[in-house]
Amino acid sequence: MTPPVLEVKDLRVHFLLDEGVVRAVDGVSFDVHPGHVVGIVGESGCGKTVTMKAVLQIVEPPGRVVGGQILFRKDSAPPVDLTRLSPRGAAMRAIRGAEIALIPQEPMAAFSPVHTVGDQIIEALRLHERQWRPTGPRLSRHEAREMTVDLFRSVGISMPDQRVDAYSWQLSGGLRQRAMIAMALSCKPRLLIADEPTTAIDVTTQAQILNLLRDLQRRHGTAIVFITHDLGVIAQMARYVVVMYLGRVMEQGSVADIFHAPKHPYTRALLKSIPGLHVTPRTLLPTIAGSIPHPLGRPRGCPFHPRCPDAIPGVCTERVPALRPVGPEQLASCFLYHQEEAAEG
Amino acid sequence: MSETATPWLLEVRHLRKSFPIRRGFNRKLVGTVRAVDDVSFTIREGETLGLVGESGCGKTTTARCILRAMTPTSGEILFRAADGRIVDLSPLSRAELRPLRPQIQMIFQDPFGSLNPRMTIFDNVGEPLLVNGLRDRRARLERVAALLELTGLRPEYLHRFPHAFSGGQRQRIGIARALATEPRLVVADEPVSALDVSVQAQVLNLLLELQTRLSLTFLFVAHDLSVVKHISDRVAVMYVGQIVELATTEDIFRHPRHPYTAALMRAVPAPDPHAPSGDAALAGEVANPANPPPGCYFHPRCPFTTEVCRTERPVLREIGAGHLVRCHRAEELALTGAR
Numbered sequence: 001m002t003p004p005v006l007e008v009k010d011l012r013v014h015f016l017l018d019e020g021v022v023r024a025v026d027g028v029s030f031d032v033h034p035g036h037v038v039g040i041v042g043e044s045g046c047g048k049t050v051t052m053k054a055v056l057q058i059v060e061p062p063g064r065v066v067g068g069q070i071l072f073r074k075d076s077a078p079p080v081d082l083t084r085l086s087p088r089g090a091a092m093r094a095i096r097g098a099e100i101a102l103i104p105q106e107p108m109a110a111f112s113p114v115h116t117v118g119d120q121i122i123e124a125l126r127l128h129e130r131q132w133r134p135t136g137p138r139l140s141r142h143e144a145r146e147m148t149v150d151l152f153r154s155v156g157i158s159m160p161d162q163r164v165d166a167y168s169w170q171l172s173g174g175l176r177q178r179a180m181i182a183m184a185l186s187c188k189p190r191l192l193i194a195d196e197p198t199t200a201i202d203v204t205t206q207a208q209i210l211n212l213l214r215d216l217q218r219r220h221g222t223a224i225v226f227i228t229h230d231l232g233v234i235a236q237m238a239r240y241v242v243v244m245y246l247g248r249v250m251e252q253g254s255v256a257d258i259f260h261a262p263k264h265p266y267t268r269a270l271l272k273s274i275p276g277l278h279v280t281p282r283t284l285l286p287t288i289a290g291s292i293p294h295p296l297g298r299p300r301g302c303p304f305h306p307r308c309p310d311a312i313p314g315v316c317t318e319r320v321p322a323l324r325p326v327g328p329e330q331l332a333s334c335f336l337y338h339q340e341e342a343a344e345g
Numbered sequence: 346m347s348e349t350a351t352p353w354l355l356e357v358r359h360l361r362k363s364f365p366i367r368r369g370f371n372r373k374l375v376g377t378v379r380a381v382d383d384v385s386f387t388i389r390e391g392e393t394l395g396l397v398g399e400s401g402c403g404k405t406t407t408a409r410c411i412l413r414a415m416t417p418t419s420g421e422i423l424f425r426a427a428d429g430r431i432v433d434l435s436p437l438s439r440a441e442l443r444p445l446r447p448q449i450q451m452i453f454q455d456p457f458g459s460l461n462p463r464m465t466i467f468d469n470v471g472e473p474l475l476v477n478g479l480r481d482r483r484a485r486l487e488r489v490a491a492l493l494e495l496t497g498l499r500p501e502y503l504h505r506f507p508h509a510f511s512g513g514q515r516q517r518i519g520i521a522r523a524l525a526t527e528p529r530l531v532v533a534d535e536p537v538s539a540l541d542v543s544v545q546a547q548v549l550n551l552l553l554e555l556q557t558r559l560s561l562t563f564l565f566v567a568h569d570l571s572v573v574k575h576i577s578d579r580v581a582v583m584y585v586g587q588i589v590e591l592a593t594t595e596d597i598f599r600h601p602r603h604p605y606t607a608a609l610m611r612a613v614p615a616p617d618p619h620a621p622s623g624d625a626a627l628a629g630e631v632a633n634p635a636n637p638p639p640g641c642y643f644h645p646r647c648p649f650t651t652e653v654c655r656t657e658r659p660v661l662r663e664i665g666a667g668h669l670v671r672c673h674r675a676e677e678l679a680l681t682g683a684r
Contacts, residue, residue, distance in 0.1 A: 043541035044512075172630055173400075202399035202568070207612035207626035229541065232614035255618040273546035274616055275575035281594060282576065284550045288543040291511045 004031035011068035022295040024050040026247035035221040039238030047247040057087040098131035101184035105196040107176040111168035118164030132187040151182040174205035246303035253330030263332040353387040360384040360420035378635045380406040382586035393563040395577030403586040447526035454535035456515035460507040492521040513544035585642040592668040602670040607680040
C-alpha cells in the first residue's frame with residue numbers, strides 16, 4: 001500500500017485562555033491515503049475544524065499546537081512534519097493553498113468582495129505556480145485567466161468566461177461554492193480539506209456539489225478530508241470515517257463498519273438519534289442523555305462517560321481509554337472492548 | 346379539502362405577499378418579488394403541518410403572515426379563536442390583534458438570537474405573561490417555574506441569564522416562552538436546524554410530548570426533510586412562493602406526485618453507505634421569484650417538461666383523497682419517493 005499522504009499522530013491543540021485551558025484537540029490520530037476520502041464527523045465543539053486548521057497551520061491564538069505530529073508526504077520525498085514549520089514561513093506557505101487546499105464552509109466569507117472571483121483564482125495560480133508546475137516559463141496573466149475559465153467549466157459553472165469577472169456577491173450560493181472548489185483545485189493539490197462545504201446551501205444544490213466533488217475526486221484521485229456534522233453526507237462521500245467527541249477520536253473505521261457495525265456507544269447513539277432512519281414517525285427518538293459539556297468543564301476519564309449508557313463506574317470515570325483495534329479496519333477508544341486494559345487499573 | 350371529524354384551527358386562503366423592488370435615488374419601483382403567491386391550506390386542531398422548501402421559497406414569509414408579523418398583500422387567514430369565533434387575521438389592526446396574539450405563538454430558529462441576553466430566564470419567559478396582564482410577581486414566578494419544568498429545565502435556573510445555557514437548553518427556554526400564554530397554534534420556524542443531532546432529537550421529542558399533553562397545533566417550517574417526516578401529520582412542499590404538493594406525510598413520502606417533491610427527497614443524502622447516492626441531482630437553480638419563468642415555475646429544472654408546462658401555469662388540484670398537487674402531468678408520472 002502506498003504510504004499515507006497525511007498522518008496525524010497524537011495531535012494536541014490547546015487554547016490557553018484566562019479562564020483555563022481548552023483542550024480542543026486532545027490526542028487525535030488518523031491517516032489519509034492518496035485518493036481516499038476520509039470523513040470527520042462530530043457535533044459542535046468536537047474539534048473537527050480545529051484539527052484541520054492545525055493541518056493548515058492556521059489555528060488562531062490563543063490556540064496552539066502543543067503536541068503530536070502532522071506528517072505530510074510528497075511522492076517519494078521524506079515526510080514533512082507540518083507542526084515543525086513556521087506558520088508564516090516560506091515552506092508552509094508553499095504547501096498551504098497549493099499542496100493542501102481548503103474548501104471553507106462559508107464561500108461568502110471566504111472570497112474577497114472587492115476583487116472578482118477570477119482575479120482571486122488567477123492570483124493563487126500565479127503565486128503557487130512553482131508548486132503545481134515546477135518547470136516551464138512563468139505563467140502570464142492571460143494564460144492564468146484561460147486556465148481559470150477552464151477550471152470554471154470543469155466545475156460546471158455556466159458562462160465561465162463571463163463569470164470569471166463576477167464578484168462573489170453577484171453569484172448564487174451554489175455558484176459561489178463551485179467557484180471556491182475551482183480555486184481549491186486550481187493548484188492541483190495533493191490533499192483537499194472540505195470543511196462543511198455544503199452546510200450553508202440547499203439540498204438540491206448540495207446534491208449537485210456532492211456529485212461534483214465525487215466526480216472530481218474520481219478523475220484526479222485527490223485525497224479529501226471531508227468534515228461535516230451531517231451523517232448522511234458522510235455516508236455518501238467518505239470511504240473511511242473518524243468520529244470525534246470533545247477533542248478525541250471515539251471511533252474510526254471504514255464507512256460500512258461505522259454505519260453498519262458501530263462499536264463505540266457514542267457512534268451508536270448518534271446514528272440512532274437521526275430521525276427517519278430506524279424510527280417510526282411521530283414516536284420518540286432515542287436520545288443521548290445530557291448535553292455536550294462546556295469546553296472548560298471537561299469530564300475526567302472518558303470524555304463521553306457522563307452521557308454513556310454503558311459507562312463502567314470506577315473505570316470510565318477515572319481513566320481515558322486509548323484508541324485500539326476492534327476489528328480488522330476498525331478502532332475504538334472504549335473500555336467495553338478492552339477489558340484487560342480496564343482491569344489493569 | 347378532505348372532510349374529517351376534527352375541525353380546522355387555521356385556514357389560509359389565497360395568501361399573497363409581495364415585496365417591492367426599488368432602485369436608484371428616487372426609489373423607483375422596478376419590480377415585485379412575489380414571495381408568497383396564492384398559498385392555501387388548512388391545519389386541523391391538534392395536527393402538525395410541515396412546511397418544507399428550499400431557501401427563498403416563501404415558507405418563512407408564509408409563517409410570518411400567519412403570525413401577522415407581516416401584513417399580507419391579499420388573501421384570508423381564518424383562525425378559530427378560543428371562544429369559537431372565526432376571525433380573519435389578515436386585515437386586523439395591531440389593537441384588534443392584541444387579544445388574539447396569546448393564542449398564536451412562535452418558536453424561533455436561532456436559540457442564541459431569540460432570547461434577550463440582558464434579561465434573566467424568568468424575565469424572558471415571564472414577559473409574555475406580564476404583557477398579558479399577569480402583574481403579580483409571585484404568580485408569575487410560579488408559572489415560569491412550571492413552564493421550565495414542562496420543557497425539561499430545572500426551575501432553579503430561573504434567575505440565570507441566557508449565556509449560561511447551551512443551544513439545546515436555550516431552545517427549551519424559547520419553547521417555554523412560546524407556551525407561556527397557552528397558545529392554540531404554535532408556529533415553529535426551523536426550531537431544530539441550529540442544533541446538533543443529539544440535541545435535535547431531544548427537542549423533537551419534547552415538541553411531540555408537549556403536543557400530546559397540551560393538545561397543541563403546530564405549523565412546522567423546516568428545510569430538513571427527515572425532521573419534517575418525523576414530526577408532521579401532513580406536509581406541504583413550497584417552490585417559488587407556491588405550494589406544489591400537499592398530502593399526508595406517509596402518502597407524500599411514499600408516493601410523491603410532483604417532480605420537485607420527488608427530486609427534493611432524492612437529494613437528501615441517506616445515512617447509509619449502501620444506499621444509492623443522488624446521481625440524478627436536479628439541474629439548474631431555483632427560479633427567481635421576481636421574474637419567474639412562464640408556465641410552471643419548475644419547468645426549467647423538471648426532467649418531465651412538455652410543451653404545456655412551458656406555457657400554461659398549473660393549478661393546485663386534488664389527485665387523491667386529500668392529496669393536492671400542482672403539476673400538469675401528475676397522473677402519468679411514476680415517481681419514486683424517499684427510501
